[in-house]
Amino acid sequence: MKIENITTVPQILGYQISGTSRDDVLQEMADYLASKGMVKSTYGQAVIDRENIYPTGICTEPIAVAIPHCERDGVIKTAILVGQTKGSGITFQRIDDTELMVDAKVVFMLAVDTNQGQLEVISKLMDVIQDEKVIEAIANADTCEKIREIMTDAFVMR
Incomplete structure (x- = not known):
């Protein structure tokens, strides 16, 4: 499939996460997107606020992921920031059961x-x-x- 056949092709950015707590990581990633002109400076707090209500941790095997995002108000340009964690991952509440946690090693921040x-x-x-x-x-x-x-290769092939 060619890129021009896809109606929504966001800017995709790779990122190596340095933070160790969920909120620090979400703010760090949002700040990076803001530095690239993709989101407003308020985006990080908006993502944290939404994550507190609607968790996004997904227990995929063998590596768990999270897909934090929020409403479009803080978005300047559509992007996916793909964050890679080191160590055991970042703890997120699970999307399917908020009583359970998952250690996400890959975090997809959507804007x-x-x-x-x-x-x-x-x-x-x-x-x-x-x-x-x-x-x-x-x-x-x-x-x-x-x-x-x-x-990018994986997203375009879908």
Whole structure:
């Protein structure tokens, strides 16, 4: 499938996370997106607030992921920031059972500027995160550019 055949192709960025707590990581990732002109400076707190109400940790095997995002108000340009954690991951509440936690090693921060676009991006992203090889490759990538390449290839092929 060629990129021009996809109606929503967000900017995809790779990122190596340095924070160790959920809120620190969400703010760190949002600040990075803000530095790239993708979101407003208020985006980080908005993502944290939404995550407190609607958790996004997903217990995929063998590597758990999270898909934090919020409403489009803080979005300037559609993007997916693919964050790779080191160590055991970042603890998120699970999307399917908020009483349970998951240690996400890959965090997909979404910044989507339209409601329809968000549904489309999340749908494609759900296909991507079900591919064990893609998630393992992202988790083991050596550079931010490699993370971006892996994710871009996987996203475009969906």
